[in-house]
Amino acid sequence: MKYPKGGNNVKAGIIGLGNMGGRMVKRLLEQGVKVGVFDLNKDLVRKFVEMGAEETKSPAALAKKFPYILTVLPNVFIVKETLMGTEGLMEGMNSESLLIEMTTSIPSVTKELNALLKEKGLKMIDAPVSGGVKKAEDGTLSIMVGGETVDFDRAKPLLECLGAHIFHVGEAGAGHTIKALNNMISATTLAATGEAMALGVKLGLDPEKMLDVINASTGRSFSSEFKFPNQVLTRKFEVGFTLDLMVKDLKIAMAMAEEEKVPMFISSASFQLWKHAWSQGRGDQDHTAVIKDIEEMFSIEIKGS
Ligand code: NAD
Numbered sequence: 001m002k003y004p005k006g007g008n009n010v011k012a013g014i015i016g017l018g019n020m021g022g023r024m025v026k027r028l029l030e031q032g033v034k035v036g037v038f039d040l041n042k043d044l045v046r047k048f049v050e051m052g053a054e055e056t057k058s059p060a061a062l063a064k065k066f067p068y069i070l071t072v073l074p075n076v077f078i079v080k081e082t083l084m085g086t087e088g089l090m091e092g093m094n095s096e097s098l099l100i101e102m103t104t105s106i107p108s109v110t111k112e113l114n115a116l117l118k119e120k121g122l123k124m125i126d127a128p129v130s131g132g133v134k135k136a137e138d139g140t141l142s143i144m145v146g147g148e149t150v151d152f153d154r155a156k157p158l159l160e161c162l163g164a165h166i167f168h169v170g171e172a173g174a175g176h177t178i179k180a181l182n183n184m185i186s187a188t189t190l191a192a193t194g195e196a197m198a199l200g201v202k203l204g205l206d207p208e209k210m211l212d213v214i215n216a217s218t219g220r221s222f223s224s225e226f227k228f229p230n231q232v233l234t235r236k237f238e239v240g241f242t243l244d245l246m247v248k249d250l251k252i253a254m255a256m257a258e259e260e261k262v263p264m265f266i267s268s269a270s271f272q273l274w275k276h277a278w279s280q281g282r283g284d285q286d287h288t289a290v291i292k293d294i295e296e297m298f299s300i301e302i303k304g305s
Pocket of ligand 1: 015016017018019020021038039040041044072073074075078081082102103104105129130131132133239240241242245
C-alpha cells in the first residue's frame with residue numbers, strides 16, 4: 001500500500017533512528033513519503049540518507065521543513081530535551097506542525113508538554129506503538145493515540161503506513177497510559193511463562209512439548225506462542241527490545257498506580273524479577289534475557305532440540 005493521499009507531497013521527519021524509528025523511516029520511504037531524519041548517531045543518519053531520507057542538522061531544522069514530526073526516542077527526558085532544548089523542536093515548529101510522539105513515555109509529562117505546546121499554538125498527539133521490530137518492518141504495528149480528534153484524523157493516513165491497528169484512546173497522555181499498561185501485562189506474562197517453563201524443565205518435561213500443550217490450552221500468550229519458540233528455545237534472545245526499556249515501562253506503570261494510590265500485587269511481583277535481572281547487568285541485553293535470570297535461579301536451561 002502506498003501513502004493514500006499522494007506520498008511525495010507528504011513530508012514527515014523522524015527523530016530517533018534506532019530499532020523502531022529506523023524501521024519506520026524505511027517503511028515511510030517505501031510508501032513514497034518524503035522523510036527527514038535526525039539522530040545523534042551519525043552512522044545511522046548516513047544509513048538512512050543512503051536509502052533516500054534527508055539529513056537535518058537539528059530538531060529545529062527538521063521541524064521547519066517537515067510538518068509531521070515523529071519522535072521515537074528512548075525516554076521522556078530525551079523527548080523533553082529534543083522539544084525544549086537549544087535548537088529543539090519548539091524553535092522550528094509552526095501552526096502547520098503536528099508532533100507525533102511515539103516514545104513509550106510518562107503520561108503526566110506528556111500532558112504537561114501538550115499544555116505547553118497548546119499555549120504556543122502548537123499541536124501534538126501521543127502515539128506509542130506495540131508489536132516490536134518485526135511489525136515495525138511490516139507496517140503492522142498497533143498504534144495507540146492520545147490527543148484531539150482533529151489531530152488524530154490528520155495523522156491517521158500517515159500512521160496507517162506504519163500500523164495495522166490504529167486506535168484513538170482518549171485525550172493527551174491516553175496513548176502513553178495504555179502503552180505502559182499493555183507492557184505491564186506483557187512483562188508479567190513473559191515472567192510467569194518463564195517460571196512455569198523452568199519448573200517444567202526441572203521436573204523433567206520437554207520444553208517443546210510443554211509449549212505444544214500450553215499453546216493449545218489456556219496458558220497461551222504472545223510470550224508462549226512467539227517469544228519462547230523463536231527466541232528462548234533457539235537461544236537467540238534478540239527480539240530487538242532491551243531489558244532497560246522494559247524496566248523503564250514497568251517503572252512508568254508502577255508510578256501511575258502509586259499516583260492513584262492503588263496496589264498492584266501481581267505486577268509488583270513481576271517487577272521485582274525484572275529489577276533483579278536488571279541488577280545482574282542485563283539492561284543492555286534483549287528483554288527476553290529475563291528468562292536467563294530465571295534459568296540461573298532454577299539451575300536449568302530452556303532449550304530446544
Ligand atoms: P533504540 O535505543 O534502538 O533507539 C533510540 C534512538 O534514539 C537511537 O538511535 C539513539 O541514537 C537516538 N537518540 C538518543 N538520544 C537522542 C537525542 N537526544 N536526539 C536524537 N536521537 C537520539 O530504541 P528503540 O528500541 O527504537 O525504542 C524507541 C522507543 O520505542 C522507546 O521509547 C521504546 O520504549 C519504544 N518501543 C520499542 C519497541 C521495540 O521493540 N524496540 C517496541 C515498542 C516501543
